[in-house]
Amino acid sequence: MAASAILAGLKLDNEVVYRILRRDIMQESTVYRSIQKEAQNEEKRSIALNLLREGVSIEIIARGTGLWIEEIQQLQQQLNESAQS
16 A cells, blocks of 8 residues: 555656556556546536537537536536636
């Protein structure tokens, strides 16, 4: 555990990390899965923002990305506020 904590704080090349830790074990980690899910959600939000900029309806964006309508509405509000600034 201590070694994992130390490695987590270092910026190492992927190849080095894969040599030290087995990839299949890392993918079972709850921390790994949490980071992966966060990255996927960030990508969905980015796609939603691009679609909002293109004028696509919130309902279509929700169906296409799997995001909640309320979350897309918040993104739209952020876009509107940044446009006014």
